[in-house]
Amino acid sequence: MKRNKLVKKPLPCSIFDIQGLQDWLDGMALQGLFLERLSYHNDRAFFRRGEPRPVRYRLDPVGEHWNDVERKENYAQMGWEFVDAIPRTFYLFSCDDPEVPELHSDPATLSYALKTLVRRQRQDNMLLVLAPTTLLAFLLLANWNEFCANLLLWEHPFQPLVILFLVGLLLALAVYGMYQVIRLNKLRRTLDDGLPLQAGRRHWRPNLPYLAIFLPVTLLINLLSSLAMNYVAMEFLDLDLSALSHPWPGLAQMETAPLPALRPEHYSYMTVNRSPAVPVQEHYTDRGAGFGKPLLKVWYYQAASPSAARRLYHLKRKELEKDLKHYNDTSNSSESITGLTPFVPMEYPGLDVLETASYRYSGLDGWALALRRGNDVLLVRCAGSAPLERGLALLLDALGEEEVL
Amino acid sequence: MAGREKGPLTEPMYYVLMSFLRRERCGTEITGFVEEKTQGRVKLGPGTLYTLLAKFQEEGLIAETGVDGRKRTYRITDKGLAVFQEELERLRACVTDGEEERQ
Numbered sequence: 001m002k003r004n005k006l007v008k009k010p011l012p013c014s015i016f017d018i019q020g021l022q023d024w025l026d027g028m029a030l031q032g033l034f035l036e037r038l039s040y041h042n043d044r045a046f047f048r049r050g051e052p053r054p055v056r057y058r059l060d061p062v063g064e065h066w067n068d069v070e071r072k073e074n075y076a077q078m079g080w081e082f083v084d085a086i087p088r089t090f091y092l093f094s095c096d097d098p099e100v101p102e103l104h105s106d107p108a109t110l111s112y113a114l115k116t117l118v119r120r121q122r123q124d125n126m127l128l129v130l131a132p133t134t135l136l137a138f139l140l141l142a143n144w145n146e147f148c149a150n151l152l153l154w155e156h157p158f159q160p161l162v163i164l165f166l167v168g169l170l171l172a173l174a175v176y177g178m179y180q181v182i183r184l185n186k187l188r189r190t191l192d193d194g195l196p197l198q199a200g201r202r203h204w205r206p207n208l209p210y211l212a213i214f215l216p217v218t219l220l221i222n223l224l225s226s227l228a229m230n231y232v233a234m235e236f237l238d239l240d241l242s243a244l245s246h247p248w249p250g251l252a253q254m255e256t257a258p259l260p261a262l263r264p265e266h267y268s269y270m271t272v273n274r275s276p277a278v279p280v281q282e283h284y285t286d287r288g289a290g291f292g293k294p295l296l297k298v299w300y301y302q303a304a305s306p307s308a309a310r311r312l313y314h315l316k317r318k319e320l321e322k323d324l325k326h327y328n329d330t331s332n333s334s335e336s337i338t339g340l341t342p343f344v345p346m347e348y349p350g351l352d353v354l355e356t357a358s359y360r361y362s363g364l365d366g367w368a369l370a371l372r373r374g375n376d377v378l379l380v381r382c383a384g385s386a387p388l389e390r391g392l393a394l395l396l397d398a399l400g401e402e403e404v405l
Numbered sequence: 406m407a408g409r410e411k412g413p414l415t416e417p418m419y420y421v422l423m424s425f426l427r428r429e430r431c432g433t434e435i436t437g438f439v440e441e442k443t444q445g446r447v448k449l450g451p452g453t454l455y456t457l458l459a460k461f462q463e464e465g466l467i468a469e470t471g472v473d474g475r476k477r478t479y480r481i482t483d484k485g486l487a488v489f490q491e492e493l494e495r496l497r498a499c500v501t502d503g504e505e506e507r508q
């Protein structure tokens with residue numbers, strides 16, 4: 001039983017090291033291990049045990065046609081038996097008769113046979129790099145605004161690092177692919193000059209199952225990427241307006257009448273964050289309990305420069321408009337609204353930009369505004385509370401106050 | 406040297422092309438011809454033979470004339486004849502040059 005069991009060995013060299021692989025397989029035969037099959041993707045060769053004897057193993061580049069049965073039969077007639085194939089790359093033939101001529105007796109012809117392989121390798125490399133690059137570019141473009149906003153705000157600070165890592169990985173793949181093509185072309189030049197092939201250096205390869213290395217590494221990369229992508233730097237806190245940079249109004253200040261139905265402690269919260277481009281980032285939601293109760297949402301950003309503020313305003317205003325449109329189009333969300341009007345620019349003294357929109361939120365009048373003043377960017381959604389004019393006046397009063405932090 | 410990638414024909418290329426001068430041949434007949442003609446000096450491996458047949462066909466030096474099961478026969482083309490003639494003259498010049506220098 002033991003004799004029938006296949007012996008598994010890791011490949012000691014690249015499959016493009018033709019002479020190195022042939023020498024290794026010939027050496028294995030002299031040790032009584034005869035190649036049964038070669039698993040390129042698992043980086044392993046499987047051997048059958050037998051009486052040690054000289055057997056020649058030779059690699060034959062795959063031509064235009066894959067699984068060329070005619071070629072295998074013709075070779076067999078001339079003493080070379082088909083053993084296995086490395087998909088789209090090489091056929092493997094063996095011969096145990098020392099009188100039979102070499103599989104490739106003319107180096108220049110072998111070089112010609114490698115021509116198709118080099119071309120295919122080049123195409124495969126391009127595909128290998130282009131396909132994930134296209135996917136990555138598509139994902140980036142599809143989420144371009146979020147990506148740019150994140151670069152400014154660092155809400156997911158590891159996200160750009162993960163993308164950078166993926167780009168680095170793609171570059172490494174491209175370089176490795178180019179290196180293989182360069183090696184093959186060098187091999188062809190050697191053969192064209194009529195020189196014999198030289199075996200390359202053998203790698204040290206532990207005889208561990210392929211999955212034992214591949215799986216933990218892949219899982220680790222996936223886990224780290226996933227953790228990094230999902231990591232949120234923002235702090236989520238209970239609403240405490242006195243802890244924010246400006247004396248922003250809450251729903252209680254926005255209202256002229258008391259609000260007995262409100263239970264803000266259950267539904268109100270705030271988030272804070274900072275980044276080099278936008279050192280002050282605050283958001284708070286102050287709302288009554290349940291659907292159809294007054295609502296106030298404020299986002300405030302203080303950018304490090306007017307240009308960062310301009311860029312941030314553009315991105316965040318777009319995001320707010322998109323969210324409002326989404327809530328206007330859906331009827332089954334607790335945030336659903338109706339009658340949304342598009343944002344319209346308004347002139348207001350002291351402000352660089354002011355745009356406002358209006359809507360209805362569960363029977364309550366609602367409005368939204370986006371404004372920029374120097375390095376400050378402010379976005380607000382308010383419903384069932386003060387009208388736009390009063391809300392704007394209160395917010396601008398707060399914005400004009402010195403920072404309390 | 407029309408029809409080839411570069412440089413002169415190698416010995417196996419030369420003899421494979423030569424094998425078609427008198428008649429059409431299939432793979433095993435070519436191997437036999439080369440072995441006999443060179444008295445075993447040039448050995449034609451199957452990888453070399455079938456790569457050469459594909460190459461010569463691609464370059465228009467030979468053409469397939471028939472298929473009988475797995476057996477394919479080929480003939481030399483006018484272009485193949487011209488290439489062979491060119492190579493013959495090159496070799497002749499080489500021999501002449503060598504002999505001249507030896508005297």
